[in-house]
Amino acid sequence: MIFRTVIITLLSMLLLIGCSNDAELDTVRNKFGQDYSIDRLTKYEDDSIIRVYKVSKEADEKYQIVQIVRSKGYKDYIKFMVTIDNDSKKISDIHIIEHNETHDYGGYVTKDWFLKRFINKPINQSLKIAKIVSENPWEVTAITGATITSEAVVKGVNLCIQNIEPILIIENYEQ
Numbered sequence: 651m652i653f654r655t656v657i658i659t660l661l662s663m664l665l666l667i668g669c670s671n672d673a674e675l676d677t678v679r680n681k682f683g684q685d686y687s688i689d690r691l692t693k694y695e696d697d698s699i700i701r702v703y704k705v706s707k708e709a710d711e712k713y714q715i716v717q718i719v720r721s722k723g724y725k726d727y728i729k730f731m732v733t734i735d736n737d738s739k740k741i742s743d744i745h746i747i748e749h750n751e752t753h754d755y756g757g758y759v760t761k762d763w764f765l766k767r768f769i770n771k772p773i774n775q776s777l778k779i780a781k782i783v784s785e786n787p788w789e790v791t792a793i794t795g796a797t798i799t800s801e802a803v804v805k806g807v808n809l810c811i812q813n814i815e816p817i818l819i820i821e822n823y824e825q
Contacts, residue, residue, distance in 0.1 A: 674700075674701050674718050674747075675688065675690075675701075675703075677718075677731060677745075677747060678703050678705065678716050678718075678731070681716075681731075681733075681743070681745065682705050685707060686705050686706065686707055687705070687706050687707070687708060688703050688704070688705050689703065689704045689705075690702065690703055691703065691704055691715075691817065691821075694717075694813055694816070694817050697720075698719055698720055698721065698806070698809050699717050699718070699719050699809055699810065699813050700718050700719070700720060700729075701716075701717070701718040702715065702716070702717050702718075702813070702817065703715070703716040703717075704716075704817075704821060705733075712735070712736065712737045713736050713821070714733050714734065714735050714736065714742060715733070715734050715736065715814060715817055715818070715821075716731055716732070716733050717731070717732050717733075717734075717810040717813060717814075718730070718731050718747065719731075719732060719806040719807075719809055719810055720806070721802040721803065721805045721806030721809070722802055723749060723750075723751050723756065723759075723798060723799045723802040723803075724751055724752065724756055724796070724798040724799050724802070725750050725751055725752065725756070726749070726750035726751075727749075727750075728746065728748075728749040728751065728759065728799070728802050728803060728806070729746075729747045729748045729749070730744060730745060730746045730747055730749075730803065730806060731743070731744065731745045731747060732744050732768075732806070732807055732810040733745075734773055734810065734811075734814050736818055736821070738770075739772060739773050739774065739818075740770050740771060740772050740773060741768050741769060741770065741771045741773065741807070742769065742770075743769065744765050744768045744769070744803075744807070745765070746759055746760045746765070749799075751796070751799050752796075754795070755793060755794070755795035755796035755799070756793075756796045756799040758793045758796060758799075759793065759796070759799050759800075759803060764793055764800075767784070767790045767791055768790060768803075768807060771787065771788070771790070771807075772787060772788075773811045773814055775787075775788045775811075776788065776808045776811060776812075777789070777790050777804050777807055777808055777811070778790070778804070779791075779792045779797065779800055779801055779804055780792065781797070790803075790804055
C-alpha cells in the first residue's frame with residue numbers, strides 16, 4: 651500500500667512539473683506567435699531564473715532572450731517574464747505571470763504604467779529603485795505604497811541582466 655502511494659505521488663509530481671514547463675513555454679509562444687523559433691537554454695537556468703529561451707525568426711540574426719524569473723515580493727514570490735533584445739541590448743518587454751501581492755498597492759505590479767517603466771532600459775548596468783521620480787536611465791520609480799513589491803521586480807530584472815551577458819556572448823559566437 652505504501653509503495654502504491656509513493657508511486658502515485660511521484661507520478662503526480664512529474665505531471666505537475668511537466669504542466670508547469672508547458673505553461674511557461676505557452677506564455678512565451680503566446681507573446682511571440684507561431685512564426686518564431688523558441689529554443690530553451692537550460693544551462694543558464696537556476697533557482698531564481700527558472701526558464702531561459704532564445705526567440706528568433708528563421709534566417710534572422712536578431713533574437714530576443716526571454717527569462718522567466720522568480721523574486722520574493724511582499725507576500726510571496728512574483729513570477730515574471732523579462733525579454734531582452736540582443737541587438738539593442740535593452741529590455742523590450744516585461745510581463746507578470748503570477749503573483750500573490752496585496753490587492754491594493756501590490757496589485758499594481760501588473761499594470762502597464764508600472765511595467766512600462768522597465769521598457770528600453772539598457773542592460774549595461776543594474777537597475778535601482780527611485781522612491782519619487784527616476785532621474786537616471788538605470789532607475790525605476792517604485793509603486794507608491796508597494797516599495798517591497800517594486801524592489802522584488804527590480805531584483806528579478808537585475809538577475810536577468812546579470813545572467814544575460816554570458817548568454818549574449820555565447821549565442822552571438824555560435825551564430
